Amino acid sequence: MTKPAYKRVLLKLSGEALMGDDAFGINRATIERMVADVAEVAKLGVELAIVIGGGNIFRGVAPGAQGMDRATADYMGMLATVMNSLALADAMRQIGITARVMSAIGIEQVVEPYVRPKALQYLEEGKVVVFAAGTGNPFFTTDTAAALRGSEIGAEIVLKATKVDGVYSADPKKEAGATLYSSITFDEAIAKHLQVMDATAFALCRDQKLPIKVFSIVKPGALKRVVMGEDEGTLVHV
Numbered sequence: 001m002t003k004p005a006y007k008r009v010l011l012k013l014s015g016e017a018l019m020g021d022d023a024f025g026i027n028r029a030t031i032e033r034m035v036a037d038v039a040e041v042a043k044l045g046v047e048l049a050i051v052i053g054g055g056n057i058f059r060g061v062a063p064g065a066q067g068m069d070r071a072t073a074d075y076m077g078m079l080a081t082v083m084n085s086l087a088l089a090d091a092m093r094q095i096g097i098t099a100r101v102m103s104a105i106g107i108e109q110v111v112e113p114y115v116r117p118k119a120l121q122y123l124e125e126g127k128v129v130v131f132a133a134g135t136g137n138p139f140f141t142t143d144t145a146a147a148l149r150g151s152e153i154g155a156e157i158v159l160k161a162t163k164v165d166g167v168y169s170a171d172p173k174k175e176a177g178a179t180l181y182s183s184i185t186f187d188e189a190i191a192k193h194l195q196v197m198d199a200t201a202f203a204l205c206r207d208q209k210l211p212i213k214v215f216s217i218v219k220p221g222a223l224k225r226v227v228m229g230e231d232e233g234t235l236v237h238v
């Protein structure tokens with residue numbers, strides 16, 4: 001059997017995609033399907049760390065946060081990612097995958113704190129590690145958390161699993177004529193202000209020479225194809 005292309009990856013899962021067709025929150029069938037995709041890859045022996053977004057619950061920059069102190073709203077967003085992380089780990093447990101949630105903000109009665117050597121130990125033991133609460137700092141996003149944790153754990157690639165199937169010349173949800181890149185450099189993505197990920201995340205990955213693959217979490221089997229090194233999504237590289 002062909003081997004996976006990577007030994008250790010950082011998977012960034014879209015929080016917004018967790019809603020499925022609902023207007024808000026976590027859609028049961030959707031999380032079960034996402035977790036089945038994750039399990040398929042974990043069973044290949046790939047060491048898997050996950051960062052999940054919070055857009056299905058709260059974002060500091062959402063219209064619903066207007067009038068709030070930005071840092072307070074961002075802390076609410078980080079707490080939203082803790083809820084998603086707990087739901088994800090629980091869904092994994094139900095299908096026999098051992099996962100550990102580690103939080104960047106202290107809420108020890110709920111989840112253990114992020115301690116890098118411990119995270120590395122879990123990965124070496126074959127457990128899936130879910131990094132909750134983003135970077136632990138306001139004014140950032142979970143994309144930046146994915147770039148940061150990916151760099152810290154020595155991941156070979158950041159896999160951004162989102163609602164679109166790659167990086168386009170413009171937001172494909174707004175511009176019908178937008179074209180899909182099969183690959184693009186970090187500098188080009190930043191210079192063209194492509195909003196699929198924030199510039200901080202792109203810049204950190206560029207500086208650490210950590211490539212990113214952007215692909216659809218909605219497309220069946222896409223995660224496995226990416227991990228097997230098959231042609232899928234867009235590669236963002238130095």
Ligand SMILES: Nc1ncnc2c1ncn2[C@@H]1O[C@H](COP(=O)(O)OP(=O)(O)OP(=O)(O)O)[C@@H](O)[C@H]1O
Nearest residue numbers: 014015016053055162167168170171173194195196
């Ligand atoms: N040039 C572009 N190419 C592809 N997608 C783009 C582009 N510009 C904007 N987008 C939008 O970026 C979105 C993905 O980024 P976003 O950070 O909003 O979502 P996410 O990471 O999937 O969700 P969450 O923050 O909840 O985890 C896509 O759904 C797409 O509509």
Ligand SMILES: O=c1ccn([C@@H]2O[C@H](COP(=O)(O)O)[C@@H](O)[C@H]2O)c(=O)[nH]1
Nearest residue numbers: 053054059060074077078134135141142
């Ligand atoms: O490091 C971080 C990560 C996240 N936030 C806040 O959480 C929400 C949800 O994260 P998304 O990446 O948008 O899914 C984000 O909008 C921020 O408000 C943060 O402050 N710091």
